[in-house]
Structure formats: structure tokens, C-alpha cells
Amino acid sequence: MAEDVPVEVSGLNHWFGRGEARKQALFDVNLKVSGGSLTVLVGPSGSGKTTLLTLAGCLRDVQEGSVRLLGQELKGAQSDLQRTLRRRLGFIFQAHNLHGSLTALQNVLMGLQVHGRSDPQMQTKAARHTLTLLGLGDRMDYLPDNLSGGQKQRVAVARALVGNPDVVFADEPTAALDRESGATVVQMLKRLGQVRGTTTVMVTHDNRILELVDRIVTLEDGRIVNDTAP
Numbered sequence: 045m046a047e048d049v050p051v052e053v054s055g056l057n058h059w060f061g062r063g064e065a066r067k068q069a070l071f072d073v074n075l076k077v078s079g080g081s082l083t084v085l086v087g088p089s090g091s092g093k094t095t096l097l098t099l100a101g102c103l104r105d106v107q108e109g110s111v112r113l114l115g116q117e118l119k120g121a122q123s124d125l126q127r128t129l130r131r132r133l134g135f136i137f138q139a140h141n142l143h144g145s146l147t148a149l150q151n152v153l154m155g156l157q158v159h160g161r162s163d164p165q166m167q168t169k170a171a172r173h174t175l176t177l178l179g180l181g182d183r184m185d186y187l188p189d190n191l192s193g194g195q196k197q198r199v200a201v202a203r204a205l206v207g208n209p210d211v212v213f214a215d216e217p218t219a220a221l222d223r224e225s226g227a228t229v230v231q232m233l234k235r236l237g238q239v240r241g242t243t244t245v246m247v248t249h250d251n252r253i254l255e256l257v258d259r260i261v262t263l264e265d266g267r268i269v270n271d272t273a274p
């Protein structure tokens with residue numbers, strides 16, 4: 045079943061640039077991620093973590109090799125299949141990309157609108173609930189400019205989670221957070237894995253959270269060099 049291994053990467057190679065500037069960023073990467081698990085990608089800057097995350101998350105075209113996401117092959121996938129798959133995903137990025145003119149609650153509601161869920165009352169209830177879980181119950185009506193960096197990041201996390209995604213792809217979601225808030229976010233993702241079967245793949249440089257995760261995959265120079273369960 046797809047959900048047993050929602051992300052399966054085989055023989056993945058990736059290049060950037062053309063001609064003399066062409067540079068290989070990933071070399072024969074193989075990775076199977078189990079459903080409901082929390083996997084982190086670690087490694088030095090430039091080792092290919094974000095490239096791998098964006099390929100697995102259907103945000104970049106697969107050039108060579110295979111990426112199966114939720115049972116579907118992404119290599120050569122048509123854009124309507126890509127769109128359908130992306131609706132089942134949650135994304136959390138470093139630059140949290142909140143809309144400056146929308147409140148925290150409205151930003152989180154945007155995370156539901158892409159899912160096409162219709163009942164506005166249910167949407168608002170879900171958005172409020174998720175923000176409250178992330179400790180932002182008293183900040184729902186604030187604009188991003190009036191939130192701290194850590195609070196903005198938690199709004200971005202709420203937006204990614206509110207649609208109950210099957211897989212969450214996160215790039216440094218705890219970088220802007222203090223230890224306690226970072227641990228809260230990771231524990232929440234882990235709990236979603238246990239309760240709802242949500243799978244998380246996360247790039248991180250944050251050593252403080254490694255003890256909380258299920259699996260640590262280390263990249264160096266575009267290759268997986270270590271794969272451990274802490």
C-alpha cells in the first residue's frame with residue numbers, strides 16, 4: 045500500500061545549470077520513508093538536502109531516477125497529477141511566506157483553501173484549533189508584522205498542518221524557534237505521525253531536536269552517507 049512507504053526515492057540523480065556550469069547535486073540517492081515516521085535530513089551546507097526535499101515533495105521535476113510519492117511516480121508526472129498530490133502535502137519553509145496583509149488566522153485558512161474544503165465554519169474551527177495547539181490562541185487576529193519570528197514560524201507550521209496532510213515536507217522549521225518551541229513543533233509532528241499516520245520529512249541543522257526524531261539521514265556531497273535511528 046502507498047501509505048506504508050509514502051516516499052520512495054530510487055537511483056535519484058540531479059543536476060543544476062547547463063554546459064560548463066552544469067553541476068551534479070545528487071548522486072544515486074535511495075531512500076524509503078515509512079508511513080507515520082519523522083525523518084530528518086542533515087548534513088553540511090550544499091550537501092543536497094533541500095534539493096532532495098523539493099524533489100520528493102513534487103516541487104521540482106525529477107531528471108533521472110525515480111521518486112514515488114503516495115504511490116505515484118513523479119518522473120514525467122503530468123501537472124494535474126502533481127497538483128492532486130500537492131493537495132495531500134503540507135510544506136513548511138524557512139522563509140515562512142506569510143501574507144503580510146492577512147492575520148494569523150487568515151493565513152492558516154489559506155492552507156485549507158488549497159484543499160478545496162468548503163464549509164467556512166468548519167475551516168475556521170480547524171484553523172483556530174491548530175493555532176491553539178501551537179500556542180497561538182491569543183494571536184489569531186495579529187498581522188505577521190506584529191508577531192515575533194518564532195510566532196510567525198508557528199503560524200506557518202499551523203498552515204501546513206491544518207489540512208491534515210498525508211506527508212509534511214519541512215525545511216528548517218525550528219531554526220527560528222527557541223528550544224521549547226522547536227521541541228513543541230517536532231513533538232506535534234511526531235504525534236501526528238502516531239495518531240493520524242502523517243509522515244514528515246524535515247531538513248534541519250538543529251541538533252537540539254535530533255533526539256526526538258525517528259530517523260536521521262545524513263547527506264554529504266549529494267550522497268547519503270549515514271542512516272540511523274537515534
Ligand SMILES: Nc1ncnc2c1ncn2[C@@H]1O[C@H](COP(=O)(O)OP(=O)(O)OP(=O)(O)O)[C@@H](O)[C@H]1O
Binds near residue numbers: 060061088094
Ligand atoms: N537553483 C540552483 N541553481 C544552481 N545550483 C543550485 C541550485 N540549488 C542548489 N544548488 C546547488 O546544489 C547543491 C545542493 O544544494 P542544496 O540547497 O540542496 O544543499 P543543502 O544541503 O540544502 O544546503 P543548505 O544546508 O545550505 O540549505 C549546492 O552545491 C548548491 O549550490
